[in-house]
Amino acid sequence: MDPVGILVEAGRAAIGVPAAAYALSAVGLNLQFGYTGLLNFGHVGFMLVGAYGMAITVDQGGPLWLGFIVGLALAVLLGILIGIPTLRLRADYLAIVTIAMGEILRLLVRSRFAAPLTKGVFGIQRFADDFFELNPLPVGRYGVGTLRFDHRTMWVVIVGWVLVVVVTLLVRRLVRSPWGRVVRAIREDEDAARSLGKNVFAYKMQSLMIGGSIGALAGMYLAIDQQNVTPDAYVPLLTFYAFTIVIMGGPGTLWGPVVGSILFWFLFEILDGLMTGAMAEGWFGTLLESTDIGPIRFALFGIGLMWLMAYRPQGLFGSREESLIDGR
Amino acid sequence: MLLAVPAAAGEVIAIQGTLEVIDGDDRSPVPGVTITVSRGDEVIGTAVSDEAGEWRVIVPEPGAYDVTLDVATLPEGVALTDPDRSVLTSVEVRTGQDKVVRFNLGPGVANTVDAWNRIWGLILIGLKLGAIIALCAIGLSLIFGVTGLVNFAHGDLVTLGAMLAFLFNATPLGPGWHLILAAVPAVILSGAFGAAQELGLWRPLRRRRAGLISLIVISIGFGFVLRYLMLVAFKGQPRPYADYAVQTPIDFLGAPIVPKSLVVIAVAAVILVAVGLFLMRTKTGTAMRAVADNADLAESSGIDVNRVILGTWVMGATLAGLGGVLFGASEQVQWDMGFRLLLLVFAAVVLGGLGTAFGAMLGGFVIGVAVEMSTLVIPAEFKTAVALGILIVMLLVRPQGLLGLRERVG
Numbered sequence: 239m240d241p242v243g244i245l246v247e248a249g250r251a252a253i254g255v256p257a258a259a260y261a262l263s264a265v266g267l268n269l270q271f272g273y274t275g276l277l278n279f280g281h282v283g284f285m286l287v288g289a290y291g292m293a294i295t296v297d298q299g300g301p302l303w304l305g306f307i308v309g310l311a312l313a314v315l316l317g318i319l320i321g322i323p324t325l326r327l328r329a330d331y332l333a334i335v336t337i338a339m340g341e342i343l344r345l346l347v348r349s350r351f352a353a354p355l356t357k358g359v360f361g362i363q364r365f366a367d368d369f370f371e372l373n374p375l376p377v378g379r380y381g382v383g384t385l386r387f388d389h390r391t392m393w394v395v396i397v398g399w400v401l402v403v404v405v406t407l408l409v410r411r412l413v414r415s416p417w418g419r420v421v422r423a424i425r426e427d428e429d430a431a432r433s434l435g436k437n438v439f440a441y442k443m444q445s446l447m448i449g450g451s452i453g454a455l456a457g458m459y460l461a462i463d464q465q466n467v468t469p470d471a472y473v474p475l476l477t478f479y480a481f482t483i484v485i486m487g488g489p490g491t492l493w494g495p496v497v498g499s500i501l502f503w504f505l506f507e508i509l510d511g512l513m514t515g516a517m518a519e520g521w522f523g524t525l526l527e528s529t530d531i532g533p534i535r536f537a538l539f540g541i542g543l544m545w546l547m548a549y550r551p552q553g554l555f556g557s558r559e560e561s562l563i564d565g566r
Numbered sequence: 567m568l569l570a571v572p573a574a575a576g577e578v579i580a581i582q583g584t585l586e587v588i589d590g591d592d593r594s595p596v597p598g599v600t601i602t603v604s605r606g607d608e609v610i611g612t613a614v615s616d617e618a619g620e621w622r623v624i625v626p627e628p629g630a631y632d633v634t635l636d637v638a639t640l641p642e643g644v645a646l647t648d649p650d651r652s653v654l655t656s657v658e659v660r661t662g663q664d665k666v667v668r669f670n671l672g673p674g675v676a677n678t679v680d681a682w683n684r685i686w687g688l689i690l691i692g693l694k695l696g697a698i699i700a701l702c703a704i705g706l707s708l709i710f711g712v713t714g715l716v717n718f719a720h721g722d723l724v725t726l727g728a729m730l731a732f733l734f735n736a737t738p739l740g741p742g743w744h745l746i747l748a749a750v751p752a753v754i755l756s757g758a759f760g761a762a763q764e765l766g767l768w769r770p771l772r773r774r775r776a777g778l779i780s781l782i783v784i785s786i787g788f789g790f791v792l793r794y795l796m797l798v799a800f801k802g803q804p805r806p807y808a809d810y811a812v813q814t815p816i817d818f819l820g821a822p823i824v825p826k827s828l829v830v831i832a833v834a835a836v837i838l839v840a841v842g843l844f845l846m847r848t849k850t851g852t853a854m855r856a857v858a859d860n861a862d863l864a865e866s867s868g869i870d871v872n873r874v875i876l877g878t879w880v881m882g883a884t885l886a887g888l889g890g891v892l893f894g895a896s897e898q899v900q901w902d903m904g905f906r907l908l909l910l911v912f913a914a915v916v917l918g919g920l921g922t923a924f925g926a927m928l929g930g931f932v933i934g935v936a937v938e939m940s941t942l943v944i945p946a947e948f949k950t951a952v953a954l955g956i957l958i959v960m961l962l963v964r965p966q967g968l969l970g971l972r973e974r975v976g
Contacts, residue, residue, distance in 0.1 A: 277779055279718075279786070323961040329779055330716040330920075331961060334912045337718075338954045341909060349947045350595060350618070359618070478786060485783075526798070533794040540790025547783045548771060 239519060244511030246385050252504035255391065258398030259460045260502070263476075264483040264495035265405055266452030271481070272489030273413055274445040275425035277329045280320065280336030281453050282476040283343045287312040288454025289461035289472075290347055294355050296365035305365070306458065313454035316343075317447035325442045340474055348469035361468030369462050394463045401459065402496060405452055410492050412448070421445050422490070453480075475536065478543065485546045488553025498553070509535055581633060581657060581665045582622035585615045587644055587672060595619025596644055596671060597946045600636040602812050605629065611805075612812045614639075614897070617947035622664070624803055630656045635669050638815045638822050642684055647672040687821030688938045694827045694896060695910075696934020697834030701889035702907060703914040703926035704841060705760075705882020711858025711921035712871075712878045713768065715781045719789035720886060721908030725796055727756040727887025728894035728903060732800075736808040745809040749891045753884055760883020763788075764876050789905070797901040804898035830892045837888065838927055841881075845923055854878055858921050910937065913953035917960050919970025928968060932956075 251257060263285060270276040288309035295305035320339055324332040347356040356362070373393040379386040387395060412418055420441050423431040432438050461467045479502070487498025513531045516522065526534070546554075581603055585596040596619050603610045603623040610631060613621040625631060633654045637646065646652055647670040659665045706720045734740045734748035767788065771781060815822035845851035856864040857874045865871045886904075893903060914933040918925025933953050940952040960967065 275779070277782065323958045327961065327965050330782060331916070331965070333716065333718075333782060334916065335954075335958065335961070338909045338912065338957065342951045342954050345947060345950060349945065351945055351947070475790075478790070481783065481786075529801075530798045533797040537791045537794035537798070540787040540794065543787035543790070544784045547780050547787065548774075548776065551780055 239512075239515035242384075244508060244515065246383070247511055248504045248507035249385050250387075251507040252500045253395070254387070254503075255394055255398060255460075255463045257499045257503040258395060258402055259456050259463070260479055260483055261402045261496045261499035262398070262405060262459060263453050263456035263480045264487070264499055265402070265409060266449040266456065267477075267480045268449075268484045268487075268489060268491075268495045269409055269412075269452065270445055270449035272484055272491070272494070273418065273425065274421040274442060274449075275329070276325075276442060276446060276449075277333040278336050278446065278449070279333045279474070279477055280338075280340035281450075281480050282472050282474060283336070283340035284313050284316060284450040284453035285457030285460070285476060286340070286343050286347065286472040287316050288451075288457035289467045290356060290362075291454070292458045293362040293365045293461060293467045296368075297357075297362050298355075302366065302368040309454050309458050310451050313450045314447045317443065317450040321443045321446050325439055325446070337474060337477075340472070340477065344469050344472050356469070359469060361466060361471075363466050365467075366462040366465050398459060401455065405455070406492065406496060409452075413492070417441070417444075425490075478539075482539065482543050482546065485543070485551065486554055488555060489551075491553065494553055497555075501554070506535070506539070509538060579628065579659055579661065579664060580622050580624045581631060581659060581667060582620070583667045583669065585619040585621065585635075585669060585671060588670075596641065598639060598641065600639045600812075602634045602636065604632050604634065609812050617945070624805075625659055628659050628661050630658055633657050633667055636815075640671075643673060644671055645673075646670065683820040685939070685942070686819065687823065688942065689935055690818065690821055690823050690831075691827065692935030692938035693931065694830050694934070695938060696931035697831050697838075698889050698893045698896070698930075699907070699910050699914050699934050700838060700927045700930025701834055701885045701892070702904075702911045703918070703930045704838075704923050705878075705884075705886050706911055707915045707918070707921055707926035708854065708858060708878050708923050709882050710915070711923075712854065712861065712875050713772070713781075714778055715768065715785065716920075718782065718785045718908070719792060720882075721904035721906075721911065722789050722792040722796070723756060723760065723883050723886040724890040724893065724904030724907055725901065726759060726792065726904075727752055727890030728899045729796055729800055729890075730755050730887070731891045731894065732805070732807060732899045736805070742808070745807050745891075745895060749888070752891055753887045756887025756890070757880045757884035760879040760881075760886075761876060763883070764879040768879075769872065769875075793902060793905060800899070800901050802901065804900035804903075806898045807895055810895055826895055830896050833892065834889075837885070841885070842924065842927075850874070850877060854881075855923070858923075909950055910934075910953050913957040915967075916957050917967055919967025922967070922969045925967050925969035 263281065266284070267278065267281050270278045291309035291312040292302070292305035295308045296302055320332075320336055324335045346352055348359055350358065370390060370393070373389065375389040375393050377389050379388055380392045381387055413422070420431060420436050423436070424438055424441055428438055483498040483502045484495055485498075486502055487494030487496065510531065513534065517526065517528055517531060585599055586593045587596060595615070595617065597615050597617050599615045599621075600612060601615065601621050601623065602612045603625060610625055611623040613623045615621040635646070635652045637652050651669070654667055657665060657667055702720065702724050705723070706717060709715060709717055730752035731745065731748045734743050734751055735745050736742070740748070768781075771784065776784070810826045813824040813826055815824050818828065845855055853864065853869045853874050854877065856867070856869060857871055861871055864874075890904060893907065897903070910933055914929035915926050916929070917932060918927070918929030933956065936956060937949045937952050940949060944952070
């Protein structure tokens with residue numbers, strides 16, 4: 239086993255594309271779940287419509303910037319479609335409908351019916367060449383020691399973290415405005431907010447749409463990095479990565495999702511490295527095969543999510559005051 | 567690696583293919599057709615073509631196999647271009663790669679089932695699916711009723727039941743009992759697992775006054791733990807039970823249907839009636855309904871709420887386990903079968919009314935039949951979407967469900 243190698247790989251994930259992408263995704267979810275108390279279990283659906291909206295637009299001959307707008311518009315539309323039947327009802331109805339909607343969207347882009355646009359199970363590739371042509375970095379490898387990115391990845395990483403910071407600052411303006419105070423009031427006590435004459439439904443809807451658009455942005459960012467969208471990448475698991483990140487960092491805190499994402503990917507990669515190393519050393523004997531590492535990692539991830547929610551629902555570092563998602 | 571979904575285990579070889587009707591430039595997939603792979607008299611495996619017309623059967627080792635397409639399962643208007651080519655003999659499978667075989671299909675009238683009989687056939691299949699959904703939905707709905715928890719891990723209890731039966735039925739580790747015998751310990755262990763879950767996880771969490779949202783997220787995490795541990799234990803490939811895997815359809819009042827589907831409907835009907843009588847006629851059942859209706863009122867009239875909740879968990883998990891065995895017998899056993907079913911179960915529970923047992927039964931059958939009937943007018947790949955459509959319409963017009971109470975939803 240190579241502890242330095244494992245640490246370098248974990249560090250690469252923690253400052254690299256996955257951490258930036260999921261930080262962005264989690265910022266969106268945090269607005270919905272952390273600030274407004276909306277139980278959106280279909281965040282992956284917003285990532286999907288963002289990525290596919292962009293990929294299809296470019297694939298049909300449109301420019302990348304138009305694809306970007308289409309992706310965001312689809313996310314807003316999806317928010318409205320999900321919100322109308324569920325936002326007047328209790329939290330669990332939203333959870334049921336959103337998790338179902340995420341799966342239906344995956345089936346839809348996978349289907350033969352949509353294949354002329356989405357290319358079915360094969361997905362769409364190479365739609366983000368315009369993005370990489372903008373890369374100002376000269377060819378080379380950037381970083382310290384063995385932790386280096388090539389110029390292509392470095393460009394994606396820089397754009398990613400700039401996006402994360404810009405979006406987080408926008409969210410800060412939002413949540414510190416009167417609008418932000420109302421959505422937090424809704425999270426704490428919906429009836430109280432309503433009795434003050436606030437249109438709770440409209441505020442929830444806005445939160446769902448804005449958070450969803452940020453999720454779509456994260457989906458586009460991931461798709462650009464991979465130059466690839468395929469339906470089966472958008473499994474419900476992605477939603478719960480974002481949930482774990484939000485809860486780790488502290489729901490309803492501004493930089494929580496960012497810290498959470500860095501920490502999450504660091505731990506996730508360390509776990510992977512340790513298990514792969516232990517497997518190579520033969521610690522598991524014949525009990526486990528190398529293909530079992532992925533599933534075991536997901537099972538441990540589930541345990542982590544349960545533990546966090548049961549013992550640290552306010553986040554690893556948070557105080558209990560600001561987080562009353564346990565209200566009911 | 568970022569978006570990777572766990573793939574199937576290492577060195578497996580299989581025979582696979584895609585069933586399509588080719589009509590000029592037009593290709594349309596043919597789902598729901600049964601393909602059987604055999605060697606001599608021994609049936610190796612069976613598969614049903616999916617929404618994309620794709621099917622795959624794992625074979626144990628390289629060699630020559632016979633591949634049979636069950637003509638009776640072809641949908642109306644589709645036939646083999648050469649009717650004598652429904653069996654492909656001596657298909658050679660080599661190491662390291664899947665063998666692809668092809669059945670040539672074209673528009674045809676080999677199937678003489680008329681429109682009415684086709685609808686009747688779909689109703690029967692829908693009743694079978696509905697029976698399975700109903701069994702799984704009762705537990706979900708009652709557990710919600712008595713504790714307020716929407717259990718997102720309920721689908722994985724379904725998978726657990728199916729897998730326990732597989733353990734006793736078809737693995738070298740188990741005794742190799744006949745499926746009917748293997749179902750008994752599987753269902754009992756499922757119920758015991760429900761009790762263990764309540765005592766070890768949910769009761770302590772309630773004592774800590776964990777909120778509704780916390781409990782839902784914890785159930786999601788618990789579902790991941792169960793599902794992926796079952797994937798490690800079972801691997802990714804779907805596998806059939808040792809019994810009843812392949813059956814020849816019989817004619818039932820005009821519609822072709824495999825006998826096991828009729829058995830599933832009958833077993834589920836008996837169990838559902840028994841559950842109904844239990845809830846209406848026994849003291850424990852009445853207590854369950856009372857707690858589901860209003861826990862505080864029930865407690866103040868002297869009902870031991872914690873005991874009732876424990877009983878509800880045992881009953882719900884037992885029924886889910888039984889649903890899993892029936893689901894596995896009717897299709898195949900796979901690590902995520904319950905999670906895939908969960909969306910249909912949710913639709914059924916919301917349709918019938920969250921928290922009600924009879925609503926869940928009714929909702930199960932309505933969803934099952936509606937989902938299967940929908941294939942008359944829309945492509946089969948959107949079956950699940952139909953359930954979601956019903957769910958959304960219901961939330962818009964009557965959010966409390968068919969048999970639910972208004973105050974629950976607010």
